[in-house]
Amino acid sequence: MKFTENGDIIQIEDLVFEYGRAEAEDGYDPHRGAAGGAIFPNAVDHVTLCVARGSFTAVIGRNGSGKSTLAKNLNALLLPTGGRVIVDGFDTLDEAALWDIRQRVGMVFQNPDNQLVSAVVEDDVAFGPENLGVAPDEIRTRIRDSLAAVDMYEHRKMAPHLLSGGQKQRVAIAGVIAMHPEIIIFDEPTAMLDPEGRAEVMGIIGRLRKEKITVVLITHFMEETLDSDRVVIMDRGRVAMDGTPAEIFSRTEEIEALGLKLPFAVELCARLRERGLDVPGDLLTEDELSAYLLTLYRKDGFPA
Amino acid sequence: MIRDITLGQYYPEYSRIHKLDPRLKIIVTLVYIVSLFLIEDFAGYAIALVSMGAVIALSKVPLRFMLRGLKPIILIIVFTFTLNMLMTKGTILWEWGFFRITKEGLYNAIFMAARLIFLIVGSSVLTLTTKPIKLTDGIESLLKPFRRFGLPAHELAMMMTIALRFIPTLLEETDKIMKAQQARGADFETGGLLRRAKALVPLLVPLFVGAFRIAQDLAMAMEARCYRGGEGRTKLNMLKFRRRDALAIGFTALYLSGIVAERILL
Numbered sequence: 207m208k209f210t211e212n213g214d215i216i217q218i219e220d221l222v223f224e225y226g227r228a229e230a231e232d233g234y235d236p237h238r239g240a241a242g243g244a245i246f247p248n249a250v251d252h253v254t255l256c257v258a259r260g261s262f263t264a265v266i267g268r269n270g271s272g273k274s275t276l277a278k279n280l281n282a283l284l285l286p287t288g289g290r291v292i293v294d295g296f297d298t299l300d301e302a303a304l305w306d307i308r309q310r311v312g313m314v315f316q317n318p319d320n321q322l323v324s325a326v327v328e329d330d331v332a333f334g335p336e337n338l339g340v341a342p343d344e345i346r347t348r349i350r351d352s353l354a355a356v357d358m359y360e361h362r363k364m365a366p367h368l369l370s371g372g373q374k375q376r377v378a379i380a381g382v383i384a385m386h387p388e389i390i391i392f393d394e395p396t397a398m399l400d401p402e403g404r405a406e407v408m409g410i411i412g413r414l415r416k417e418k419i420t421v422v423l424i425t426h427f428m429e430e431t432l433d434s435d436r437v438v439i440m441d442r443g444r445v446a447m448d449g450t451p452a453e454i455f456s457r458t459e460e461i462e463a464l465g466l467k468l469p470f471a472v473e474l475c476a477r478l479r480e481r482g483l484d485v486p487g488d489l490l491t492e493d494e495l496s497a498y499l500l501t502l503y504r505k506d507g508f509p510a
Numbered sequence: 511m512i513r514d515i516t517l518g519q520y521y522p523e524y525s526r527i528h529k530l531d532p533r534l535k536i537i538v539t540l541v542y543i544v545s546l547f548l549i550e551d552f553a554g555y556a557i558a559l560v561s562m563g564a565v566i567a568l569s570k571v572p573l574r575f576m577l578r579g580l581k582p583i584i585l586i587i588v589f590t591f592t593l594n595m596l597m598t599k600g601t602i603l604w605e606w607g608f609f610r611i612t613k614e615g616l617y618n619a620i621f622m623a624a625r626l627i628f629l630i631v632g633s634s635v636l637t638l639t640t641k642p643i644k645l646t647d648g649i650e651s652l653l654k655p656f657r658r659f660g661l662p663a664h665e666l667a668m669m670m671t672i673a674l675r676f677i678p679t680l681l682e683e684t685d686k687i688m689k690a691q692q693a694r695g696a697d698f699e700t701g702g703l704l705r706r707a708k709a710l711v712p713l714l715v716p717l718f719v720g721a722f723r724i725a726q727d728l729a730m731a732m733e734a735r736c737y738r739g740g741e742g743r744t745k746l747n748m749l750k751f752r753r754r755d756a757l758a759i760g761f762t763a764l765y766l767s768g769i770v771a772e773r774i775l776l
Binding site: 305308309313324326332333337339342349366367 | 678679682732736746748
């Protein structure tokens, strides 16, 4: 059954998710609360959120803030205890829609090793389309296109264990792209990668955005949220802040109060402001900041 | 060192034998094994030897790779050879104390050893010329008819696929745990058998826990990619029966009739 759409591809209405004893023992969520290992009574606590089609939303929060749990509610890996989640018109509680939802909502996980199924790259990319019952010739086309989209086509015959972390993660992304999803959810895709792999994966996310695929990025790296259309900060299962990166990062005290670290450029700007330098509020990336600092240098005519 | 382990013993090459349908190769190997038990004299072995030699030559796999499969069972071959040689009654050729070698014994010993060698080398041809993944596909396809008797053909093949994928991952994990334990003073190399076995316990426990964690992650990733068992699933590499496969069947039939004819006529 499809619901009438209001244009937003993801509609989360008053979502509550509680880990029962069974799920907690299943180890479904690796984030069992911050230091004490305590499970929050409501891992997701009355969250209402809509995500626009084709947008790039970054969800950030400390360990145990419920961001991963929220993500797993979007493709029916977890089902709401209260409220509902509607994805591209399908209610995740509707059992008959389960496979429609999972085809539409692709997910890339944190651990690059534990999400590749086959011992050959191209066979792994084929896994999703095979499950969907796509014809073999069409699967071939999809493998070629999706591996090319992540620059891994020349590695198609390789064994995954011989690839670097970033390459494995790109193969995982190709495997999701090959299912022709509307939405791709990245659940901390760079947490286990080196800086190089991190840059590779973020580069691919930037490209997906140009392809009009809706991206939801769960992360705890502030820098990765800077290119997004919208930043959602989660805290103790609730949405603590929600807005464009420029809006969010102008509220520096609030962010620090939530126990999060500011992006480098934002923090440097804040410190410069404290010292009386009139830095504009919309400088988020290091490139923007250094460009601005260079204009200062020219105006003031410091000695060469 | 763990990173470049090869799985199975596949020898990459583009030969006519490599390109054959894996289902056919499995069946032909079975036929070949059965035929070895039909052979009663050395003339029959001559046919088997010539046919196998031809297949090996066609496969372009160096002979030493073929013979490498014999290494682990060399002890068994020697054992059967000696037993057969000493225990068979008949015309005595040589005697020392209660050891006696008879003519029949010597014949039997050579005959049995030859059969073992043919068996091993014959099945090596299958594993050396077929990728493990193809082999898995072939087994799945061949077992499909038995599904109606409750044999989970798809699930078995999926388990083999996942095992092939995760053996290197688990080896790396083992290596990591071993290094971590060694860094904290664990000793895996000295002491008697019992001591060494005991030293493995702190290695195995985290390894098992790790394997279960991987299994959970993987299960979730597979579900997220719409995995729901073999029903309604297509396959990227559909096994196709080609002309060269028909040709291979022809040769196999010729070989089998040769063996049978030799047994009946000579």
